[in-house]
Amino acid sequence: MIQVAIVGASGYTGVELLRLLINHPQVEITCVTSRQNAGSPISSVFPSLLGRSDLVFDPVDVELIASRAKVIFTALPHKAAMAVVPDLLKAGCKVVDLSADYRLKDAAVYEQWYQPHTSVDLLAEAAYGLPELYREQIQEARLVANPGCYPTSVALGLAPLVQGGLIDLSSLIIDSKSGTSGAGRSAKVGSLYCEVNEGFKAYGVASHRHTPEIEQTLGQLSGKPVSISFTPHLLPVNRGILSTCYATLTDKHATGELIELYQQHYRNEPFVRVHPEGELPNVAYVRGSNYCNIGLVSDSRTGRVIVVSVIDNLLKGAASQAVQNMNLMLGLEEGCGLQDLPLFP
Amino acid sequence: MIQVAIVGASGYTGVELLRLLINHPQVEITCVTSRQNAGSPISSVFPSLLGRSDLVFDPVDVELIASRAKVIFTALPHKAAMAVVPDLLKAGCKVVDLSADYRLKDAAVYEQWYQPHTSVDLLAEAAYGLPELYREQIQEARLVANPGCYPTSVALGLAPLVQGGLIDLSSLIIDSKSGTSGAGRSAKVGSLYCEVNEGFKAYGVASHRHTPEIEQTLGQLSGKPVSISFTPHLLPVNRGILSTCYATLTDKHATGELIELYQQHYRNEPFVRVHPEGELPNVAYVRGSNYCNIGLVSDSRTGRVIVVSVIDNLLKGAASQAVQNMNLMLGLEEGCGLQDLPLFP
Amino acid sequence: MIQVAIVGASGYTGVELLRLLINHPQVEITCVTSRQNAGSPISSVFPSLLGRSDLVFDPVDVELIASRAKVIFTALPHKAAMAVVPDLLKAGCKVVDLSADYRLKDAAVYEQWYQPHTSVDLLAEAAYGLPELYREQIQEARLVANPGCYPTSVALGLAPLVQGGLIDLSSLIIDSKSGTSGAGRSAKVGSLYCEVNEGFKAYGVASHRHTPEIEQTLGQLSGKPVSISFTPHLLPVNRGILSTCYATLTDKHATGELIELYQQHYRNEPFVRVHPEGELPNVAYVRGSNYCNIGLVSDSRTGRVIVVSVIDNLLKGAASQAVQNMNLMLGLEEGCGLQDLPLFP
Amino acid sequence: MIQVAIVGASGYTGVELLRLLINHPQVEITCVTSRQNAGSPISSVFPSLLGRSDLVFDPVDVELIASRAKVIFTALPHKAAMAVVPDLLKAGCKVVDLSADYRLKDAAVYEQWYQPHTSVDLLAEAAYGLPELYREQIQEARLVANPGCYPTSVALGLAPLVQGGLIDLSSLIIDSKSGTSGAGRSAKVGSLYCEVNEGFKAYGVASHRHTPEIEQTLGQLSGKPVSISFTPHLLPVNRGILSTCYATLTDKHATGELIELYQQHYRNEPFVRVHPEGELPNVAYVRGSNYCNIGLVSDSRTGRVIVVSVIDNLLKGAASQAVQNMNLMLGLEEGCGLQDLPLFP
Structure with a gap:
C-alpha cells in the first residue's frame, strides 16, 4: 500500500478525496490536515465517513506530512498551495496540487489574474493534469497541477475541434454553469x-480566473494564441458543470460527422463518453463519477457548432481527476479506484 | 368591473392568471375553463386559492365564454388556441392569446416551425404583446399575441443595442436557462x-421554436434580417428565465457607457430595471413580479458585450405580461394589479 | 400615512417587512436600520427592491428612530431586542417586537431557555401577537410580542382541540419541519x-427554545400546565413550516366531525383555512401569503388525531403577522396590505 | 460469475440495481426486462450507464429469464410480482422480490391493505429480507421479500428498544419523511x-400500506401485537428517508445509556452506524450507500425517547439491501459490492 496524505482536507474536494482514497485498493491515507479542524476525527467533521476511518486532522506541518506519506494531495487555496509544495517536493514527495498555482505556464499571466507568484521555478516542471491531453508528462511528473473544473469541461469538449482545425478560434464563446460546491465550504452569505x-x-x-487557463490549453492544442469569451453561472445543484461552447465552423460538417470525429478521438479514453446524435448530456448523467460526457449539434442555419460537455465538478473537475493523475504518476492502472458509476437519480 | 375569462386555466400560467386577476381592482373573473377539470372548483385543483374564489371550471364553449366575459385570456397550447380565437373575436370579445399562434407575422415561418396555420387572416391584425416595444399597437388591438417567455427576456435585453445599431447582428448568440414551470403541468417523465x-x-x-420569434422582433428593431444561435437549458428552479446574450460591438464602448444607454432607454418603463455597473441580475430578484432586470458587461479583451436579462417566466414571460396587455387594451393604468414586489428569498 | 420604522432590516424577515410595507396603503417607511449595512441603499443589499425605494440603512439609534416613526418593528435577535424596546416605548412609539424577548410571560422560564432577562417589567404588558387568539389585547397594546414561527403553526393547528377539551394534553407530540430561511441570513457552514x-x-x-412558548399558549388555552414533545427539522426549501401534531382523543370523533369543528371555530378568521376531508395542506399552498392552512385525520385504529398545519415561516410566522398586529394596534382593517394570494408553483 | 436478472428494471430501483450489479465482482447481469422499453439498450433509457453495459431490455418472459439467470430480482409493482415469482421459483431460480407481495405473513392483513393475494402458499416460506434481524432465514431462503423503505428505517431504528422491552409499545408514533424517488418513475402530476x-x-x-409491515416486524421483535401511528411525508430531495420515532420509556434512561445500548446491539453490523451523543443523522450522511444511521435523545421532561434513523430509500431501502440479501443467499461475503461510501455533498 502506498502512503498518501491530503493537505487541506476539510472542504468539499477534501471529503471527496477521502471518499475515493479510503476505498482505493492500492493506497492508504496516513495523514490529513486542516487548520481549523486540527485534533478532530474526520468523521466528526464529515459524519458521512462515520465508521470508515479513524483518521484525525493534523495541523499543516510539512515535515510531518513528508514523513508519513509518499504522495501528497494539496487541496489548499491558491497562494497557500505554493507556500508548501516546494518543500514537499524537496522532501522527496510527489505532489498533486489541486490549486491554481501551477496551472499557468507563464508567471506573468498568473500574476495578472491572481497575485505575485512565489514558486516560479517549478512552473516549467509541473505537468498539467488532464490525462486525456497530457498523459505522458503526467506519468513522469513529480508535480502535477490538477486542472480547474471549468477548464476540464471545456478542454475535453473542444479538443477534437481545435486539434482538427475545424473552427474559427476567434469565434469561441463558452457559457458554463457550475453547481454550488464549486464555491467551497466556507461560510459566505x-x-x-x-x-x-x-x-x-x-x-x-x-x-x-479560469479564462487564461482555458486559453492556455486551447492555445497549446491549436498552436496559436486563443482569446475566448467565458461566462460562468451559479447553478442551484450540489454538483455538476455543464459548458455550452459555441464556435463557427470553418467548413460545413453535419452533426453526425462531428460526433463520429469525437467518438474516434476518444475511442481509447475510458472516462470520456460521447453521446449519440440526438442525445445531449445532463449533469445528472455523470454525478458521482469520473466521467466527462459530450454531445453536440451542428447548426447549418448559422454555420456554428454547439458542443455541450458535463462533468462532476468535484470529481473529474477535482478529486477523481487528481486520483487519476496519482495513478498515472505511480504507474498504477489509470482507472484504479475510479470505477463508480454515476448515481442517478 | 370588467368581466374576464380564462380559457385553459388549469396549467401553471392559468393559476398565475387566476392569482393576479382575483386581486385586480378593475376586473372580475366570470368564467374559467378546463377540459380535464370541468365541474371542479378551482380551489380543488389549486388549493392555494382555497377560500378566495368560488369559481368552478367550465368546459371550453365559445358561446358560453363570450356571453360571460368581454376580455378573454386564451392559455391553450398552440393549434388549440387558433381553433377558438377567431370565434371569440367574432363574438365581440377582446383576446389576449398566450399561445404561439399569432406571434409570427409570416405564416410560412410559422408553418416551418409549428404546423399548418388555420387562422392566417388574423396574423396581420394581431399586436405582438411586448408593451415596451409595441405599446401603441397593443392599445388599439382586439387581439394581442402574448410573447413567448424566452423572446421576452431576449428582446428586452437586446433592444437598446439593436435599435442603437451598436452590435454586429450576425454575431448574436443567446444562451438561455428556464425554470421548469416553462415545461407546463402535464405529466411527463x-x-x-x-x-x-x-x-x-x-x-x-x-x-x-422561440428562435424565429426572437429573430422576428430583432429584425423589426434593426430593419434587417437577423439569424441567431439560441440554446435553451432546463434549470432546476420553479420559476425564472435568465438569458445570457453575446454580441460583437461594432465600436468600443465601456460598460458604464452602455449601462447609461440602457438606463436612458428604459427610463420611463415601469417594469424594466437596469442594474448599476458591477451588479448582475439573478432570477431570484424578479420572482413573483412583472419585472425584467438587466445587467451587462463590455469585454474589451474580446470586443464583445455580454447582456444578462432575467424575468419570471410565468409572469413577465406569460401571465403578468398578459395582464399588462389587457390593461393597455382597456385603457386602464398599465401597471394596475401588477405592483407586487419580488418575493425574496 | 403612518410613519413606520424597521430596526434590523437586513435579514430575511427584514426584507419581507420591507416588501409588505412598501406596498401597504396606510403606512410609509421612514427609517430602516442595520448595523452592518449602515449607509447602503436597501436596494444594494436586496436587489429585488431595485427601483422601489430610495431608503438607506441607518445605524441603530433609538432617538433617531423614535423621531422618525410612530410604529417600530424590531427585527433583532433576542437580547438585542430588549436592549432597545423599553426606550422606544418611553419615546412614545408602539412596538411590534419580532424577537423572543417578550413572548414568555414568566421571566424564570425565559431565563431557563434563553439568558437573563433585562426588561422584566414589560412582560406583563406585552400582548402575545397571535390575532386569532389574542385579538383584543393586541388592539390595545403598546407592545406586541410577535410569536415564533413554530408556535404560530402549532397554536393555530391545535387551538380548537385544546379549547374544546377533546384531547389528552399529556399525549401531545409535535413534529415540525421548517424551511431554511428560519435559520436567518448570517453566514454559517x-x-x-x-x-x-x-x-x-x-x-x-x-x-x-420554542417549546416553552408553545406550552405557554396551549396552557393558557386549556387552563392547565402542558408539557409537549417538540422536534423541529430543517427542510430544504426556502420557506414554509409544516407541523404534524399527534394527540390522543379523549372520546371518539370521526374526521369529518373534527373538520366541522375547525371550520366553525375559524369561520370568521380571514387568514386560517381549513381543508375539506381528504385534502391535506402543503407548504406550497401558503407560500408568500399570510395564511395558515390546516388539515386533519382522526385515526380510529389508534384513537389519535393527526393535525397538519402549514404557514409561510417568514410571513404568518413573522413579517405578515407583524403587519397584521400593526393593523390591529392602529385600528386599521386587519387584513390591510395582506391580501396577496399564495404563489404557486 | 453468477448470472442474475432484473425483472422490471426501468424504474429508479431498477437503475440502482443495474449500477450496483454492473460493478459487483461476483455476478454478471444476463437479463433485464421492461415492458415499455423492450428492445431498447439500457443506456438509452439511463444515459448514466453509457459505455458500461450493452444490455438491451427484454420483455417479461419467465422462461427466458429463468434460462438466463440463477438469481432474479423482481422490481415490479405489487400484484405484478406475485404473478411471476412462483414460476421463477418453480424454474429453480432464487428470487429477491422488491415488491410488497411476500412481506406480510398474514394473507388476511395483506388483503386488507392491498388486494386479493394469489400466491398465499409462498408466504410462510418467504424470508423477510432485513439481514440485521433475519440473517439466518435469508441465508437459507429461495425467496426473500425485500422490506419496504419506511419499514427498514423504522425497524432498525427501534429494534434495540423493542427487543430490550424499554418502551411502552402503545405509545409508538413514527413520523417519516421520504425523498421523491420513493414515488417511482411513472409520469404523475x-x-x-x-x-x-x-x-x-x-x-x-x-x-x-407500510403500517402493517412495520407493525408485523415490531410485533415479532416484542412478541406482542403492536399498533402504531405512522405518518409519511414527501420530501423535496431525490433520495433519503428520515424517520423520527417517539416512544414513552418504561423506565428512566439517559441519552448516553441508550446510545451505549444501540452501539452494543449493532456492534457487529457493518451497515448500521450509531451516532455519538449530541450528533444526529442527516439523510445526506447515507446518500448513495447501504448504511442506516441512527441517533437518539432521551427527554427527561416528557419521559420519552426520540430516535432518528436515516437510510437512502433506493439503497438500504431497496436496491442495495436486495444485493445484501443476494449475497447472503449465495453464501458470498455479505458486504460484497456494497462498500461505496456516502456521496457528500
Missing part, C-alpha cells in the same frame, strides 16, 4: 441555501 | 422531480 | 446551500 | 418537479 436555491445568476463575467 | 432536480441540460439546441 | 440541499435532519431535539 | 420542489406535505395519513 452568497453561498447560503436561501441565496442560491431557486436562484440563478452569472458571475465573474469577462473576468473569471 | 422528463418533468418529474427526480429527473430535473440536481440536473441541468440543454434542449432544443438549434431547433427551439 | 450549516446553512450553506450544499449542506442543506438534498439533506434533511432533526435539530434541537427536546431542547428547542 | 403529483410527482412533477414544480409540484414537489419548494413544497412539503404529509400523505397517506393513518392509511399508508
Whole structure:
C-alpha cells in the first residue's frame, strides 16, 4: 500500500478525496490536515465517513506530512498551495496540487489574474493534469497541477475541434454553469441555501480566473494564441458543470460527422463518453463519477457548432481527476479506484 | 368591473392568471375553463386559492365564454388556441392569446416551425404583446399575441443595442436557462422531480421554436434580417428565465457607457430595471413580479458585450405580461394589479 | 400615512417587512436600520427592491428612530431586542417586537431557555401577537410580542382541540419541519446551500427554545400546565413550516366531525383555512401569503388525531403577522396590505 | 460469475440495481426486462450507464429469464410480482422480490391493505429480507421479500428498544419523511418537479400500506401485537428517508445509556452506524450507500425517547439491501459490492 496524505482536507474536494482514497485498493491515507479542524476525527467533521476511518486532522506541518506519506494531495487555496509544495517536493514527495498555482505556464499571466507568484521555478516542471491531453508528462511528473473544473469541461469538449482545425478560434464563446460546491465550504452569505436555491445568476463575467487557463490549453492544442469569451453561472445543484461552447465552423460538417470525429478521438479514453446524435448530456448523467460526457449539434442555419460537455465538478473537475493523475504518476492502472458509476437519480 | 375569462386555466400560467386577476381592482373573473377539470372548483385543483374564489371550471364553449366575459385570456397550447380565437373575436370579445399562434407575422415561418396555420387572416391584425416595444399597437388591438417567455427576456435585453445599431447582428448568440414551470403541468417523465432536480441540460439546441420569434422582433428593431444561435437549458428552479446574450460591438464602448444607454432607454418603463455597473441580475430578484432586470458587461479583451436579462417566466414571460396587455387594451393604468414586489428569498 | 420604522432590516424577515410595507396603503417607511449595512441603499443589499425605494440603512439609534416613526418593528435577535424596546416605548412609539424577548410571560422560564432577562417589567404588558387568539389585547397594546414561527403553526393547528377539551394534553407530540430561511441570513457552514440541499435532519431535539412558548399558549388555552414533545427539522426549501401534531382523543370523533369543528371555530378568521376531508395542506399552498392552512385525520385504529398545519415561516410566522398586529394596534382593517394570494408553483 | 436478472428494471430501483450489479465482482447481469422499453439498450433509457453495459431490455418472459439467470430480482409493482415469482421459483431460480407481495405473513392483513393475494402458499416460506434481524432465514431462503423503505428505517431504528422491552409499545408514533424517488418513475402530476420542489406535505395519513409491515416486524421483535401511528411525508430531495420515532420509556434512561445500548446491539453490523451523543443523522450522511444511521435523545421532561434513523430509500431501502440479501443467499461475503461510501455533498 502506498502512503498518501491530503493537505487541506476539510472542504468539499477534501471529503471527496477521502471518499475515493479510503476505498482505493492500492493506497492508504496516513495523514490529513486542516487548520481549523486540527485534533478532530474526520468523521466528526464529515459524519458521512462515520465508521470508515479513524483518521484525525493534523495541523499543516510539512515535515510531518513528508514523513508519513509518499504522495501528497494539496487541496489548499491558491497562494497557500505554493507556500508548501516546494518543500514537499524537496522532501522527496510527489505532489498533486489541486490549486491554481501551477496551472499557468507563464508567471506573468498568473500574476495578472491572481497575485505575485512565489514558486516560479517549478512552473516549467509541473505537468498539467488532464490525462486525456497530457498523459505522458503526467506519468513522469513529480508535480502535477490538477486542472480547474471549468477548464476540464471545456478542454475535453473542444479538443477534437481545435486539434482538427475545424473552427474559427476567434469565434469561441463558452457559457458554463457550475453547481454550488464549486464555491467551497466556507461560510459566505452568497453561498447560503436561501441565496442560491431557486436562484440563478452569472458571475465573474469577462473576468473569471479560469479564462487564461482555458486559453492556455486551447492555445497549446491549436498552436496559436486563443482569446475566448467565458461566462460562468451559479447553478442551484450540489454538483455538476455543464459548458455550452459555441464556435463557427470553418467548413460545413453535419452533426453526425462531428460526433463520429469525437467518438474516434476518444475511442481509447475510458472516462470520456460521447453521446449519440440526438442525445445531449445532463449533469445528472455523470454525478458521482469520473466521467466527462459530450454531445453536440451542428447548426447549418448559422454555420456554428454547439458542443455541450458535463462533468462532476468535484470529481473529474477535482478529486477523481487528481486520483487519476496519482495513478498515472505511480504507474498504477489509470482507472484504479475510479470505477463508480454515476448515481442517478 | 370588467368581466374576464380564462380559457385553459388549469396549467401553471392559468393559476398565475387566476392569482393576479382575483386581486385586480378593475376586473372580475366570470368564467374559467378546463377540459380535464370541468365541474371542479378551482380551489380543488389549486388549493392555494382555497377560500378566495368560488369559481368552478367550465368546459371550453365559445358561446358560453363570450356571453360571460368581454376580455378573454386564451392559455391553450398552440393549434388549440387558433381553433377558438377567431370565434371569440367574432363574438365581440377582446383576446389576449398566450399561445404561439399569432406571434409570427409570416405564416410560412410559422408553418416551418409549428404546423399548418388555420387562422392566417388574423396574423396581420394581431399586436405582438411586448408593451415596451409595441405599446401603441397593443392599445388599439382586439387581439394581442402574448410573447413567448424566452423572446421576452431576449428582446428586452437586446433592444437598446439593436435599435442603437451598436452590435454586429450576425454575431448574436443567446444562451438561455428556464425554470421548469416553462415545461407546463402535464405529466411527463422528463418533468418529474427526480429527473430535473440536481440536473441541468440543454434542449432544443438549434431547433427551439422561440428562435424565429426572437429573430422576428430583432429584425423589426434593426430593419434587417437577423439569424441567431439560441440554446435553451432546463434549470432546476420553479420559476425564472435568465438569458445570457453575446454580441460583437461594432465600436468600443465601456460598460458604464452602455449601462447609461440602457438606463436612458428604459427610463420611463415601469417594469424594466437596469442594474448599476458591477451588479448582475439573478432570477431570484424578479420572482413573483412583472419585472425584467438587466445587467451587462463590455469585454474589451474580446470586443464583445455580454447582456444578462432575467424575468419570471410565468409572469413577465406569460401571465403578468398578459395582464399588462389587457390593461393597455382597456385603457386602464398599465401597471394596475401588477405592483407586487419580488418575493425574496 | 403612518410613519413606520424597521430596526434590523437586513435579514430575511427584514426584507419581507420591507416588501409588505412598501406596498401597504396606510403606512410609509421612514427609517430602516442595520448595523452592518449602515449607509447602503436597501436596494444594494436586496436587489429585488431595485427601483422601489430610495431608503438607506441607518445605524441603530433609538432617538433617531423614535423621531422618525410612530410604529417600530424590531427585527433583532433576542437580547438585542430588549436592549432597545423599553426606550422606544418611553419615546412614545408602539412596538411590534419580532424577537423572543417578550413572548414568555414568566421571566424564570425565559431565563431557563434563553439568558437573563433585562426588561422584566414589560412582560406583563406585552400582548402575545397571535390575532386569532389574542385579538383584543393586541388592539390595545403598546407592545406586541410577535410569536415564533413554530408556535404560530402549532397554536393555530391545535387551538380548537385544546379549547374544546377533546384531547389528552399529556399525549401531545409535535413534529415540525421548517424551511431554511428560519435559520436567518448570517453566514454559517450549516446553512450553506450544499449542506442543506438534498439533506434533511432533526435539530434541537427536546431542547428547542420554542417549546416553552408553545406550552405557554396551549396552557393558557386549556387552563392547565402542558408539557409537549417538540422536534423541529430543517427542510430544504426556502420557506414554509409544516407541523404534524399527534394527540390522543379523549372520546371518539370521526374526521369529518373534527373538520366541522375547525371550520366553525375559524369561520370568521380571514387568514386560517381549513381543508375539506381528504385534502391535506402543503407548504406550497401558503407560500408568500399570510395564511395558515390546516388539515386533519382522526385515526380510529389508534384513537389519535393527526393535525397538519402549514404557514409561510417568514410571513404568518413573522413579517405578515407583524403587519397584521400593526393593523390591529392602529385600528386599521386587519387584513390591510395582506391580501396577496399564495404563489404557486 | 453468477448470472442474475432484473425483472422490471426501468424504474429508479431498477437503475440502482443495474449500477450496483454492473460493478459487483461476483455476478454478471444476463437479463433485464421492461415492458415499455423492450428492445431498447439500457443506456438509452439511463444515459448514466453509457459505455458500461450493452444490455438491451427484454420483455417479461419467465422462461427466458429463468434460462438466463440463477438469481432474479423482481422490481415490479405489487400484484405484478406475485404473478411471476412462483414460476421463477418453480424454474429453480432464487428470487429477491422488491415488491410488497411476500412481506406480510398474514394473507388476511395483506388483503386488507392491498388486494386479493394469489400466491398465499409462498408466504410462510418467504424470508423477510432485513439481514440485521433475519440473517439466518435469508441465508437459507429461495425467496426473500425485500422490506419496504419506511419499514427498514423504522425497524432498525427501534429494534434495540423493542427487543430490550424499554418502551411502552402503545405509545409508538413514527413520523417519516421520504425523498421523491420513493414515488417511482411513472409520469404523475403529483410527482412533477414544480409540484414537489419548494413544497412539503404529509400523505397517506393513518392509511399508508407500510403500517402493517412495520407493525408485523415490531410485533415479532416484542412478541406482542403492536399498533402504531405512522405518518409519511414527501420530501423535496431525490433520495433519503428520515424517520423520527417517539416512544414513552418504561423506565428512566439517559441519552448516553441508550446510545451505549444501540452501539452494543449493532456492534457487529457493518451497515448500521450509531451516532455519538449530541450528533444526529442527516439523510445526506447515507446518500448513495447501504448504511442506516441512527441517533437518539432521551427527554427527561416528557419521559420519552426520540430516535432518528436515516437510510437512502433506493439503497438500504431497496436496491442495495436486495444485493445484501443476494449475497447472503449465495453464501458470498455479505458486504460484497456494497462498500461505496456516502456521496457528500
